[in-house]
Amino acid sequence: MATKFSKETYLYWYELMLLLRRFEEKSGQLYGMQKIRGFCHLYIGQEAVAAGCMTATNPDDIFITAYRDHGLAIAKGVSAKSCMAELYGKATGCSKGKGGSMHFFGVKEKFFGGHGIVGAQIGTGAGLAFAEKYRETGNVVLCFFGDGAARQGILHEVFNLAMLWDLPVVFICENNNYAMGTSVKRTSNVQDISKLACAYDMPAEQVDGMTPESVHKAVEKAVQRAREKGGPTLLEIKTYRYKGHSMSDPAKYRSKEEMEEYKEKDPIETTLTKLKNDLNVSDEEIEAIHERVKQEVEESVTFAEESPWPDDSELYKDIYVEDDYPFITD
Numbered sequence: 001m002a003t004k005f006s007k008e009t010y011l012y013w014y015e016l017m018l019l020l021r022r023f024e025e026k027s028g029q030l031y032g033m034q035k036i037r038g039f040c041h042l043y044i045g046q047e048a049v050a051a052g053c054m055t056a057t058n059p060d061d062i063f064i065t066a067y068r069d070h071g072l073a074i075a076k077g078v079s080a081k082s083c084m085a086e087l088y089g090k091a092t093g094c095s096k097g098k099g100g101s102m103h104f105f106g107v108k109e110k111f112f113g114g115h116g117i118v119g120a121q122i123g124t125g126a127g128l129a130f131a132e133k134y135r136e137t138g139n140v141v142l143c144f145f146g147d148g149a150a151r152q153g154i155l156h157e158v159f160n161l162a163m164l165w166d167l168p169v170v171f172i173c174e175n176n177n178y179a180m181g182t183s184v185k186r187t188s189n190v191q192d193i194s195k196l197a198c199a200y201d202m203p204a205e206q207v208d209g210m211t212p213e214s215v216h217k218a219v220e221k222a223v224q225r226a227r228e229k230g231g232p233t234l235l236e237i238k239t240y241r242y243k244g245h246s247m248s249d250p251a252k253y254r255s256k257e258e259m260e261e262y263k264e265k266d267p268i269e270t271t272l273t274k275l276k277n278d279l280n281v282s283d284e285e286i287e288a289i290h291e292r293v294k295q296e297v298e299e300s301v302t303f304a305e306e307s308p309w310p311d312d313s314e315l316y317k318d319i320y321v322e323d324d325y326p327f328i329t330d
Contacts, residue, residue: 005213007279009055011289013212014271016054017047019293020071021268023080026297027070027087027101031247036087039116040101043071045242048267049174050075052215053142057223062110062132064125065144067102068174068241069114072144078106084300090307097310098318110139119152121145122171126158129169129232140226141169142219148179150193159200159232168226170219171234174209176241181253197234209239210265240265 024042031040043050050071053063065072070087074080078094086093087101095105095114104114112128115121125143132139149155150173162169173193177184184191197204203225208214215237222233240262244251275281316328 013051015289016051017268020047022297038100040247041068042243046239048212049209052212056216056219060139062141064112064121067116069104073104076111077109080300081303084304085307088304091310092307119149119154122158123154126162129167140223144172147175162232163200166231169232170222173236175238180245194236204234207237209237
């Protein structure tokens with residue numbers, strides 16, 4: 001069966017998605033053991049979005065997202081060790097143990113959060129795109145948000161200015177159907193979120209978020225438009241989360257039948273089938289991937305367990321840019 005994508009691309013997608021899945025499964029387990037505390041929003045089920053975005057972008061392109069950020073951070077190159085340490089609140093975490101699950105950050109990896117305020121990253125993402133345009137870097141910003149954040153007023157203000165200024169930004173709505181626990185059908189008469197772009201004459205598209213192929217194709221097209229100074233695009237990537245909104249959510253608002261229907265589309269399983277049936281990847285090659293992923297996740301936990309807690313002196317650091325800001329006292 002012919003395909004546009006190489007065997008190496010499928011292998012990359014499979015290993016990345018498996019890593020994200022196993023990292024999140026381990027995070028959920030550790031949360032239950034109270035090793036990880038506070039809020040924790042897992043990315044399980046949405047891995048194809050991260051995988052497709054990675055192969056459709058350059059390393060210098062910027063990602064910014066909301067608080068369901070573990071998967072995108074690791075995909076962008078923030079190490080599993082520093083991510084797990086951040087979940088533990090340790091000093092070696094990607095945000096020095098001060099951000100926790102909702103506030104991952106990686107400057108050198110071009111991952112700018114992890115934002116806890118619903119919709120805040122939409123404005124910040126446009127600001128990052130403005131900076132890239134001003135500096136003439138040629139880089140594009142991928143600004144991720146959920147279907148719940150699509151109802152925030154900031155989205156409309158940002159869409160208006162992003163179009164007016166032709167900003168190099170791709171707005172990606174990861175529509176997993178339920179915001180916190182409320183169906184898209186119950187939040188607005190406009191259930192086709194991609195139509196929100198129409199008021200601003202912004203190109204928009206609905207995308208199957210359960211396959212990395214479809215995500216890659218749509219993102220590649222939108223990124224190319226932005227790079228060629230064609231302005232923003234809205235992509236409504238229709239995906240699904242298998243877990244609740246957060247670890248405290250039992251997700252009783254949806255049926256088992258619906259869950260099973262989406263699990264039949266699991267991007268990891270469908271990609272594995274593709275590798276075995278169409279690309280002649282051996283069981284030994286697959287097992288080697290599983291072992292690498294298992295080891296990386298285990299090493300991340302060991303690293304987090306053995307890392308120190310932040311020193312008390314860190315409490316007032318990283319709040320203001322000015323080191324000698326006069327209104328901070330011990």
